[in-house]
Amino acid sequence: MxxxxxxxxxxxxxxxxxQYVNAIDTRDFEALTAVFTADAWIDYTAMGGIKGAFPEVKAWLAQVLxxxxxxxHLIxxxxxxxxxxxxxxxxACFNPMTVRLEDGTEQTFFLGLWYHDRWQRTEAGWRIxxxxxxxxxxxxxxxxLAVGTS
Structure with a gap:
């Protein structure tokens, strides 16, 4: 029990x-400071993203998304x-996305992934x-956009 x-x-x-998926999906990237520790390490390379320290990845998300x-993101x-x-x-995360193509049309694609997280209890609560x-x-x-697609 x-x-x-x-x-x-x-x-x-x-x-x-x-909080993480809501911050990403509402494009409120500053809200990610309540999700990650300041020194968090993030690796999004499996799905074509970057890896690095939290501040660098947060800036990348705000630029790319x-x-x-x-x-x-549905977890x-x-x-x-x-x-x-x-x-x-x-x-688990199911992540449909739409992108504008060079010819002006839009295409929706689907990503399935797992998040593997390490957490720490802080004075402000649990953080990744x-x-x-x-x-x-x-x-x-x-x-x-294809990077190592199946």
Whole structure:
């Protein structure tokens, strides 16, 4: 049986996961400071992104994502292991995106991935210290965006 502390930790971590997708999907990149530690390491290379320190990746997101007129992130299948003030999690993400092509038309494509996260309990609550994406699938990705597509 889970303790009240374990239930609370899980609920708080899941709430931060939702903060992440809401910040990304509403293009409120400053809100990511309530998701990651200042020294967090992020690796988005599995899906064609960059890897680096949180401030660099946050700036990259703010520069790149406005080029996509529509997208959202749906997360689920969350597995969390808490060990004191540290935790690990794995969650699935379904990410449809729309991009404008050179001919002016739009194309929607689909990405499936897992987030592998390391967490730290801070004075401000749980924060991600490391995020690594793992590719599951992609579908209908335009050739100009294709990086290691299946």
């Amino acid at each position: 889970l303790s009240l502390q374990a239930l609370s930790d899980r609920a708080e971590i899941e709430a931060v996961m939702v 406005p080029h996509f007129p529509a997208y959202y 689920g299948n969350v597995a969390i292991t808490v060990e004191g003030d540290a935790a690990r999690s794995r969650s 210290t490391e995020r690594v994406e793992e590719k599951c699938f992609d579908h209908n990705v335009p050739a100009a």
